[in-house]
Amino acid sequence: MAGKLTVFHEFRSRMNTKLLEKGNLQLKRFFNLDSQVYTDGALPSRTKELMGLVASAVLRCDDCITYHIIRCAEEGVSDEEFFETFNVILVVGGSITIPHLRRAVETLEEIRAAPSQEKKVKNRRSNEETRGKGAKGKRRQR
Amino acid sequence: MAGKLTVFHEFRSRMNTKLLEKGNLQLKRFFNLDSQVYTDGALPSRTKELMGLVASAVLRCDDCITYHIIRCAEEGVSDEEFFETFNVILVVGGSITIPHLRRAVETLEEIRAAPSQEKKVKNRRSNEETRGKGAKGKRRQR
Amino acid sequence: MAGKLTVFHEFRSRMNTKLLEKGNLQLKRFFNLDSQVYTDGALPSRTKELMGLVASAVLRCDDCITYHIIRCAEEGVSDEEFFETFNVILVVGGSITIPHLRRAVETLEEIRAAPSQEKKVKNRRSNEETRGKGAKGKRRQR
Amino acid sequence: MAGKLTVFHEFRSRMNTKLLEKGNLQLKRFFNLDSQVYTDGALPSRTKELMGLVASAVLRCDDCITYHIIRCAEEGVSDEEFFETFNVILVVGGSITIPHLRRAVETLEEIRAAPSQEKKVKNRRSNEETRGKGAKGKRRQR
Amino acid sequence: MAGKLTVFHEFRSRMNTKLLEKGNLQLKRFFNLDSQVYTDGALPSRTKELMGLVASAVLRCDDCITYHIIRCAEEGVSDEEFFETFNVILVVGGSITIPHLRRAVETLEEIRAAPSQEKKVKNRRSNEETRGKGAKGKRRQR
Amino acid sequence: MAGKLTVFHEFRSRMNTKLLEKGNLQLKRFFNLDSQVYTDGALPSRTKELMGLVASAVLRCDDCITYHIIRCAEEGVSDEEFFETFNVILVVGGSITIPHLRRAVETLEEIRAAPSQEKKVKNRRSNEETRGKGAKGKRRQR
Numbered sequence: 001m002a003g004k005l006t007v008f009h010e011f012r013s014r015m016n017t018k019l020l021e022k023g024n025l026q027l028k029r030f031f032n033l034d035s036q037v038y039t040d041g042a043l044p045s046r047t048k049e050l051m052g053l054v055a056s057a058v059l060r061c062d063d064c065i066t067y068h069i070i071r072c073a074e075e076g077v078s079d080e081e082f083f084e085t086f087n088v089i090l091v092v093g094g095s096i097t098i099p100h101l102r103r104a105v106e107t108l109e110e111i112r113a114a115p116s117q118e119k120k121v122k123n124r125r126s127n128e129e130t131r132g133k134g135a136k137g138k139r140r141q142r
Numbered sequence: 143m144a145g146k147l148t149v150f151h152e153f154r155s156r157m158n159t160k161l162l163e164k165g166n167l168q169l170k171r172f173f174n175l176d177s178q179v180y181t182d183g184a185l186p187s188r189t190k191e192l193m194g195l196v197a198s199a200v201l202r203c204d205d206c207i208t209y210h211i212i213r214c215a216e217e218g219v220s221d222e223e224f225f226e227t228f229n230v231i232l233v234v235g236g237s238i239t240i241p242h243l244r245r246a247v248e249t250l251e252e253i254r255a256a257p258s259q260e261k262k263v264k265n266r267r268s269n270e271e272t273r274g275k276g277a278k279g280k281r282r283q284r
Numbered sequence: 285m286a287g288k289l290t291v292f293h294e295f296r297s298r299m300n301t302k303l304l305e306k307g308n309l310q311l312k313r314f315f316n317l318d319s320q321v322y323t324d325g326a327l328p329s330r331t332k333e334l335m336g337l338v339a340s341a342v343l344r345c346d347d348c349i350t351y352h353i354i355r356c357a358e359e360g361v362s363d364e365e366f367f368e369t370f371n372v373i374l375v376v377g378g379s380i381t382i383p384h385l386r387r388a389v390e391t392l393e394e395i396r397a398a399p400s401q402e403k404k405v406k407n408r409r410s411n412e413e414t415r416g417k418g419a420k421g422k423r424r425q426r
Numbered sequence: 427m428a429g430k431l432t433v434f435h436e437f438r439s440r441m442n443t444k445l446l447e448k449g450n451l452q453l454k455r456f457f458n459l460d461s462q463v464y465t466d467g468a469l470p471s472r473t474k475e476l477m478g479l480v481a482s483a484v485l486r487c488d489d490c491i492t493y494h495i496i497r498c499a500e501e502g503v504s505d506e507e508f509f510e511t512f513n514v515i516l517v518v519g520g521s522i523t524i525p526h527l528r529r530a531v532e533t534l535e536e537i538r539a540a541p542s543q544e545k546k547v548k549n550r551r552s553n554e555e556t557r558g559k560g561a562k563g564k565r566r567q568r
Numbered sequence: 569m570a571g572k573l574t575v576f577h578e579f580r581s582r583m584n585t586k587l588l589e590k591g592n593l594q595l596k597r598f599f600n601l602d603s604q605v606y607t608d609g610a611l612p613s614r615t616k617e618l619m620g621l622v623a624s625a626v627l628r629c630d631d632c633i634t635y636h637i638i639r640c641a642e643e644g645v646s647d648e649e650f651f652e653t654f655n656v657i658l659v660v661g662g663s664i665t666i667p668h669l670r671r672a673v674e675t676l677e678e679i680r681a682a683p684s685q686e687k688k689v690k691n692r693r694s695n696e697e698t699r700g701k702g703a704k705g706k707r708r709q710r
Numbered sequence: 711m712a713g714k715l716t717v718f719h720e721f722r723s724r725m726n727t728k729l730l731e732k733g734n735l736q737l738k739r740f741f742n743l744d745s746q747v748y749t750d751g752a753l754p755s756r757t758k759e760l761m762g763l764v765a766s767a768v769l770r771c772d773d774c775i776t777y778h779i780i781r782c783a784e785e786g787v788s789d790e791e792f793f794e795t796f797n798v799i800l801v802v803g804g805s806i807t808i809p810h811l812r813r814a815v816e817t818l819e820e821i822r823a824a825p826s827q828e829k830k831v832k833n834r835r836s837n838e839e840t841r842g843k844g845a846k847g848k849r850r851q852r
Contacts, residue, residue, distance in 0.1 A: 015812035019796075022789065022815070026463050026797045033459065034805045037229040037452050042222035047189055048230055054193045055200045055234040056806065058378075060629065061770065063809035064234075079590065080184035086587075087179040087594045088190055092197040092206075094342075094378030095602045096624065099631035102583035105590070157386035161370075164363065164389070168371045168605050175601070176379045179594050198380065200804075202487065203344065205383035221448065228445075229452045236804030237460045238482065238768075241489035244441035247448070299528035303512075306505065306531070310513045310747050317743065318521045321655040321736050326648035331615055332656055335622045339660040340522065342623045345486065347525035348660075364610035371605040372616055376623040376632075463797040468790035473757055474798055480761045481768045481802040484662075490802075506752035513747040514758055518765040518774075520626075520662030628771065647732065654729075655736045663744045664766065667773035670725035673732070 005110050008066055038071075046075040050085055057086075058093035060100055066107050073111045082108060147252050150208055180213075188217040192227055199228075200235035202242055208249050215253045224250060289394050292350055322355075330359040334369055341370075342377035344384055350391050357395045366392060431536050434492055464497075472501040476511055483512075484519035486526055492533050499537045508534060573678050576634055606639075614643040618653055625654075626661035628668055634675050641679045650676060715820050718776055748781075756785040760795055767796075768803035770810055776817050783821045792818060 020028060038048045049071045056064035072082070086101050162170060180190045191213045198206035214224070228243050304312060322332045333355045340348035356366070370385050446454060464474045475497045482490035498508070512527050588596060606616045617639045624632035640650070654669050730738060748758045759781045766774035782792070796811050 012809075012812065015815055018815050018819075019811060023793055024467075024790075024797065026459060027793065027800065029455070029459050029462075030797075030800050030805075033452060033455050034233050034808075036455075037226070037233045041226050041450075042220060043192075043226050047192065048226070050185075050189065051193060051196045051227065051230045052234060055196050055230065058197045058201055058380075059234070059806045061806050061809060064806055078184060080592075083591050083595065084179070084183050084185045084190070085193065087592065087598075088193045088197065090378075090595065090598050091176050091179045092194060092201070092378050092380055094374075094376050094380070095598075096342075096376055096378070096627045096629050096632055098602075099580075099629060101587060102580065105583055105586050109586075154383075154386065157389055160389050160393075161385060165367055166364075166371065166609075168601060169367065169374065171597070171601050171604075172371075172374050172379075175594060175597050176382075178597075183592075200806075201380045203380050203383060205386075206380055222450075225449055225453065229450065229456075232453065232456050232804075234804050234806055236768075236800075236802050236806070237456075238485045238487050238490055238802055238804070240460075241438075241487060243445060244438065247441055247444050251444075296525075296528065299531055302531050302535075303527060307509050308506075308513065308751075310743060311509065311516065313739070313743050313746075314513075314516050314521075317736060317739050318524075318659050320739075321652070321659045325652050325734075326646060327618075327652050331618065332652070334611075334615065335619060335653065335656045336660060338619045339622050339626045339656065342627055343522045343660070345522050345525060347528075348522055362610060368605070368609050368611045368616070369619065372619045372623065375602050375605045376620060376627070460801050463794070463801045467794050468788060469760075469794045473760065474794070476753075476757065477761060477764045477795065477798045478802060481764050481798065484664075484765045484769055485802070504752060510747070510751050510753045510758070511761065514761045514765065516662075517744050517747045518662050518664055518762060518769070520658075520660050520664070522626075522660055522662070648734075651733055651737065655734065655740075658737065658740050663740075664769045664771050664774055666744075667722075667771060669729060670722065670773075673725055673728050677728075 003110075004107070005066070005070070005114070008063065012063070012067070046072070046077065049075055050077065050081075053085060054089055054092075057089040057097055057100055057104070060093070060097060062100060062103055065100060065104050069104060069107050070111060073108070079108070079112075145252075146249070147208075147212070147256070150205070154205070154209075188214070188219065191217055192219065192223075195227060196231055196234075199231040199239055199242055199246070202235070202239060204242060204245055207242055207246050211246060211249050212253060215250070221250070221254075287394075288391070289350070289354070289398070292347065296347070296351070330356070330361065333359055334361065334365075337369060338373055338376075341373040341381055341384055341388070344377070344381060346384060346387055349384055349388050353388060353391050354395060357392070363392070363396075429536075430533070431492070431496070431540070434489065438489070438493070472498070472503065475501055476503065476507075479511060480515055480518075483515040483523055483526055483530070486519070486523060488526060488529055491526055491530050495530060495533050496537060499534070505534070505538075571678075572675070573634070573638070573682070576631070580631070580635070614640070614645065617643055618645065618649075621653060622657055622660075625657040625665055625668055625672070628661070628665060630668060630671055633668055633672050637672060637675050638679060641676070647676070647680075713820075714817070715776070715780070715824070718773065722773070722777070756782070756787065759785055760787065760791075763795060764799055764802075767799040767807055767810055767814070770803070770807060772810060772813055775810055775814050779814060779817050780821060783818070789818070789822075 016031075020031060038045055038052060049068055053065065053068035053072055056068050069082075077085075086104070089097050090101065158173075162173060180187055180194060191210055195207065195210035195214055198210050211224075219227075228246070231239050232243065300315075304315060322329055322336060333352055337349065337352035337356055340352050353366075361369075370388070373381050374385065442457075446457060464471055464478060475494055479491065479494035479498055482494050495508075503511075512530070515523050516527065584599075588599060606613055606620060617636055621633065621636035621640055624636050637650075645653075654672070657665050658669065726741075730741060748755055748762060759778055763775065763778035763782055766778050779792075787795075796814070799807050800811065
């Protein structure tokens with residue numbers, strides 16, 4: 001994976017570990033809940049990650065946008081679907097979201113250029129075919 | 143349709159008419175764009191309306207929430223799906239969204255209790271079956 | 285002045301009095317500052333009130349919007365100017381501002397329909413002609 | 427308790443019941459967490475409720491403000507302390523918070539005028555004296 | 569033009585191109601609309617750019633603030649006018665805007681120090697003198 | 711004091727000087743007010759700085775968070791108290807605050823690792839013991 005994403009992953013992972021090590025029970029519970037709400041249910045995880053992307057973008061948090069773009073890409077969201085999502089973000093949230101969309105496009109490019117990504121999506125998709133047979137998709141810690 | 147929703151529809155419709163009558167070309171263009179982004183494309187209208195609901199709720203606008211709940215219900219979103227959407231809203235947006243979710247549940251109850259609703263959903267669904275044959279779903283003005 | 289505006293004025297005036305009576309020195313200082321920044325300076329009060337309207341609308345506070353629409357109308361802002369301001373609000377702030385703009389149009393209608401308003405604007409305008417001769421426009425407490 | 431507060435309590439209680447009845451496990455967990463974080467710990471519940479008030483006010487949610495003013499009053503927060511809290515809110519959040527502070531003052535007046543309030547605070551205070559002996563303060567559902 | 573601004577221009581221009589290349593019709597329409605609303609009309613472009621600055625600052629988006637400061641400087645906004653605008657921002661938006669104002673002052677300094685800027689403003693001003701004779705000011709893509 | 715904090719202090723101090731030098735009277739008054747509201751009163755400065763931290767975090771301004779963490783640490787806030795404050799932030803503000811909390815934890819680590827910090831807290835505490843004898847704690851400019 002390319003530069004900006006590597007930095008993002010490394011910092012997020014290192015500081016989440018610290019937050020959870022030093023944090024109290026309530027903080028751990030919040031983090032657990034934050035993972036649970038995106039798993040497959042009546043709505044598929046894919047739709048929920050798209051919702052997470054929209055929420056992050058209208059609230060304008062770059063790190064949250066990056067995180068959900070990565071997750072959406074893992075769920076096999078296409079470029080065309082990403083850009084229709086950007087439309088909803090732009091219309092609801094206004095031009096104030098444009099700088100975030102510029103950075104989102106940059107993130108998306110990095111993801112598409114990363115060789116490992118392709119494989120991960122394929123694997124994920126094969127898993128999706130067997131879903132419903134008991135194997136709920138595991139989701140990494142935010 | 144019951145009380146609160148009727149008031150909502152009446153005021154929205156009356157003031158939108160005024161906005162568009164007195165408004166300039168740019169305002170009309172924005173309203174057109176606002177309709178276009180929720181139509182079927184790479185992502186179905188249903189998913190986009192759910193996105194609109196999430197965006198409205200984390201930005202905490204009751205009228206926008208009401209509007210998208212109505213539209214989602216028309217698209218056949220189930221109670222279970224609504225509540226999973228509320229989970230995403232609650233976790234991303236925090237407890238500050240709770241009063242809006244209380245009002246959202248009230249709105250949802252009114253919609254479910256309205257006899258006309260049932261029929262509209264059914265009709266819509268039959269339309270969806272014939273979609274893809276050229277008949278892109280028309281969407282009423284926001 | 286018609287119903288909604290009378291209620292707004294009465295509540296604002298009554299509660300501001302209480303805030304300032306019970307409030308400490310810092311609260312009074314903030315209220316003073318809040319009046320000072322809208323007075324004529326390098327930029328005319330009229331432009332600053334329009335700025336106040338834009339800020340209130342993108343931050344989506346109905347009472348603040350109502351207040352600045354009243355003040356802008358007093359400064360002689362025309363309907364055409366109001367609607368161009370609404371365009372900026374709509375594009376920067378997104379469709380989430382639409383319900384606020386609907387209520388803003390309603391407020392504007394009440395103001396235009398109020399007979400006393402016409403006179404106030406005229407008086408104000410005569411004052412503006414003599415401005416620069418020492419008579420900085422007084423501004424009522426927010 | 428007077429009018430506005432009674433309406434607030436009644437609606438909140440009724441809709442929270444519905445949210446929890448229809449809601450899934452994740453929603454219940456969020457509500458539990460929302461109660462837990464305000465209980466006594468390294469910081470007393472009183473300080474946390476004041477924090478909740480500040481957060482609600484700068485995010486500008488009237489119902490959340492009402493809730494935390496009620497809780498702060500139960501914790502024995504004095505008018506002078508409330509107004510210093512309003513100062514912090516006003517300076518950090520800006521004049522956009524003023525309409526919320528006007529309504530907050532109205533809520534506070536209703537609470538102070540309610541005869542039952544006085545007693546509740548006294549009881550709470552006696553409880554606080556025996557705190558630390560094992561009896562963590564119970565907190566009603568938000 | 570000095571360092572920070574060059575980086576800003578280069579990234580904005582490069583990513584806007586990508587957004588518009590890959591983006592669908594709706595995205596293009598939003599970008600067009602975003603340009604149109606700042607052109608001269610009942611209100612001059614200068615006032616609208618100041619509004620854009622205020623909106624960007626109270627919504628706290630550094631890139632949007634940078635963009636509108638550049639545009640306002642091109643429209644001949646003076647330092648005194650900028651600082652009165654900062655006052656409105658500070659009072660409406662609160663101390664939470666201070667870090668953005670610190671960066672805004674840095675941006676303004678870079679603009680004033682850039683030799684090319686002086687010339688552009690002068691040219692623009694001569695254009696303004698001939699305005700009204702049909703030559704509506706062109707505005708570069710956001 | 712370590713790297714990130716030094717950069718923060720240096721930029722803040724340099725740009726605040728410029729803001730106040732070039733700024734008008736209203737800007738100076740806002741800055742004064744911003745200092746006054748955090749001084750000891752009915753509520754101790756410590757509680758107010760914690761409020762400032764909560765407000766900054768739910769409004770999601772990293773520089774404001776950094777500033778108030780520094781001030782809270784000077785007031786002797788313990789790690790356990792910081793993490794309970796993070797809980798309130800997380801629950802009220804939602805997962806959108808998580809990236810800010812990651813950076814907050816990093817800031818806190820830097821502060822705890824800085825040798826000079828320890829001494830400053832001790833000195834401050836001795837000052838606090840003599841407080842109430844007339845010596846209101848001085849507070850540096852934001």
